[in-house]
Amino acid sequence: MTRGNLRNAAFGALACACLLTSAACGSGFDDKQAGPARQSDGPATLQILIGSSGDAETTAVRAAADAWAKSTGSTATVTPAQDIAQQLGQAFAGDNPPDVFYVDASRFADYASVGALEPYGDRISDPQDFYESLRTTFTYDGKFYCAPKDFSTLALIVNDTLWKKAGLGDADVPTTWEQLTSVSEKLAAKGITPLAVGDTRDRVGAFMVQAGGWITSPDGKRATADSSENAKALEYVQSLLKGKLARFPKQLDAGWGGEAFGKEKAAMTIEGNWIKGALKADFPDVKYSVHELPAGPKGKGTLSFTNCWGVSARSRYKEQAIGFVEAMTKADQQMAFARAFGVMPSRQSAKAAYTAEFPGDTPFVNGAEYAQGPVNAPKMESVLADFDTGIQQLASTSPASVLARLQKNTRAALGN
């Protein structure tokens, strides 16, 4: 290629590009501009995207959506997402988001801060009925954005068969860190992996709560990652990992704690109530019991997880979408979901019915009293993902350096 040719090519390319740019701009710009989407009355065609925990949840939500659609003459299409964060992200950028979608508490602030969500929380009937902590989770800039779908907390799941095999009884279920260590040593001595624990802040974080620490201050404005409480928690987890008393699921050839537990590769795991459905579906023969997490130096602690029913700020059917959410968050509908896939109702009015029907879930429900919700601030996702990386290497790095790094990144993200 001679130099002249190259120059020609460059010119040609540039010229083509200009031409094409103007063409594309001409066709694509004017009609999809910002501004409120035109609203349509009457029967709606709702697109609903859910981050389903499995077939059971998908089926249950579909059934509920069909019932709603029939009663209102609308149509509601429920799509389970493989990776809801990615799918929502592309949908927002594509100006074509679903009308209703699950919003995970940990991503809520991200979506709310960019104006993707319709703040409809107070237009749903009896908003005060939702647990206070859940409402706080979905409040941004003083506005209650979206109705909590349900919630769950972490508890200690114990494999009864392995427990007996190791010669342990009910009294041996640990209620403190010290007991957790000693019972784990007994299990390990019998050649049983004691504990499978997820390698992210969503599991290990529970230890931080039990030690009296957390990543941010209660108001979510200050970074408190490098506190001595957090250090104590990570040091304890590190001691479990180093002694092979706790293993990450991947080390046990499993995708998550529940799978390792279901395959009976560990005698205990720390998971939420979703594990019930998974065990029933994939490992129906495993005998297990649920207990509250062992208390740390500062008492009991667990983590809570929740989703809300997000309504797109760009939906053409906002009213109908809110009506849909209304139907999905009725107390009896929540109980139906609870029966189908084991989540706990977000409405306090359903609490009594739930504990009556699922007495075995008492440890999960009790957790609500002392549970810590996810970090509620935008731009924290990559910081927390980096913290997960630190946790994955916890066996070989110093907890102090992991926390120092978390502190630095959190401060940068929170702007303090």
Next chain:
Amino acid sequence: MTDTTTGPAAGGPPAEGPGADGADRPRRPRLSAAARESLAGWLFVAPVVVILGLFLLLPILMALWVSLTDWNGQGSPFKPGVPFVGLDNYARLFTEDDLARQDFMTSMRNNIYYVLIVVPAQTVLALGLAVIVNSRLLKGRTFFRAAFFFPSVTSSVAISVVFLFIFANSGAVTGLLALFGIRGPQWFADSRGTLHLLLGALGLVDPNAPPAALTDGGPFGLSWWEWLSGPSVAMTTIIMLVVWTTSGTFMLMFLAALQDIPVTLEEASRLDGAGRWQTFRHVTLPMLKPTLFLVLTLGMIATWQVFDQVYVMSQGDPAKTTLTPAYLSYKTAFRNFEYGPGTAISFVLFVIIVVLALVQRWVLRDRDAAPRPRRRAGKVRA
């Protein structure tokens, strides 16, 4: 030059897709033969030009704009009100002491080790296989050639799934190692750097307590110790996979070059009393130099683009040790909605690859003037 710009426009609105027919018969009967040919030429190339322009050139320009903004992924990035931040997104990758730079540099480190191992390994393996397959005393060459080449034509996603299984903790490789009494690592969960492990095994450094001289700082926000990690154990599985899939293609290139070497040349050398190795070293290898260089540069260009395998097998885990710039840019944009920084990463990657491509062309420019060897986009994907 004017023709270049007005051409497609004169041929009507840029036709989309294969609809641009009617090229054979321009309606104006009085057109001279030359003009007719010229018009036909433009009509013939118009679909390709429009598509490449629309989906290669235009995207680059649009992305260049996005990389200079702080677009949050809501609606169009071209409407007024999208904050313009200049070169901030780029500057953050190199100068600011924050997470964005740390992630980017970690991904660069991972990819550098990946390139350093994959490129020589696949080149040596490909050359070795080519030489043996080319050996004229062996039967069944067609079969072996096909066997070695087959992995490179299959779906990268499917192959990644197979390797996930093979390297699972209870998988085939662990089982194979156990036959020899070796306890294999937990491949996908093992974030330890192999260079760290090597240094530890040699007794030079204790990986659990590296010397402060190495941990106390280093360039671009990573300590020297982190830079010196080597590829993690998890990364080596991806390395093995890629060497395994690409060697076949490169073997074919060597094979083609080997068969171009006149048999008499090698025979003359052998008659002169040169040994097999000497003949290879002093006769064959020099003749293969252009191909060797081609393979090396193609390999380097492809290895900087590793994505599919990371997406399917590890998503950057464990502990970010399989994070590559290509995957990081995807993740930053589509998972964290930070389109500006994500695009900036892809442009840095773009520059690296273009520089490599230019070096390739520059070195190969007069090696063989006639058919200029050049990479084919997408063909040799790492």
Next chain:
Amino acid sequence: MTASPGAAGRAAEERPRRKHKTGGTAGARTLASTFAGYFVLVFFALVFLYPFVIQIANSLKTEPDAAAHPLSPVPGPLTFAAYERVFLGTDLPLWLGNSVLVTIVLTVGRIFLDSLAGYALARLRFRGRAALFSAIVAVMAVPGVVLFIPKFLVLNQLGLYDSYTALILPVIADAAGVFIMKQFFESIPVSVEEAARIDGAGVFRTFWSVVLPMARPALITLTIISFQSAWNEFPHTLVAVQSPELFTLPRGLADLVSGSLGKGTQYPLKLGGAVLATIPVAVLFVIFQRYFVRGANEGAEKG
């Protein structure tokens, strides 16, 4: 295959070679090295092919069997349960259909558009041809992975995102194919076309009914590599579509593997999906191996 037969063409055909004249000790040494050569070849053939054996065998096993005997080529109890689940329990039939549709449209489209452009660049004299050629060369150097976000932006802006058009249109013309065709057309003697032109045939007629039929070998090569790359295409689908109804097989498989937690490992199922994604190209490869080889070399040599 061309007037200036490239090394590629020769690599494809086995050329009869002169047998080595050998004597005493040299003969023994040759024997030893032949043996060593076979050993290496067989070893590597195993390394390169056994993973596929594992893939097929384990897709026919039960999950505990696959976990316990991953290396064994014989399924303990032979079961098609994984395939049953693949077809009945996932959207895979849909993805398979999409893959077939997209691959066929892409292959046909590329053959047509690439040969049109290749012919024009090889034969037709028009102003700006050299510049255009250079521009296409330049465009070819653009690495695919850096185009993720850009392509997404354009599809988005044009309102094509998440449609079959988005899956197909952006990749329907590929510069490399244009090169293969241009290269080939340049090797056809001009006299053939001139004869046709004198008979009064138009440019397109000449191309369509005179030149194109002569291009069969190149067209087969192009068909093969287009089919292969279209069938295996993955990253483009990531930024072109998001609805599961529009997934192609690689995209669906990737999501099945890396997707939601709680699904467990289920290797036989995933491997079953992988087998289905591998089969079409494998069959083509067995039948048209020569053209695959040619395509690979073509890509490196020309362009």
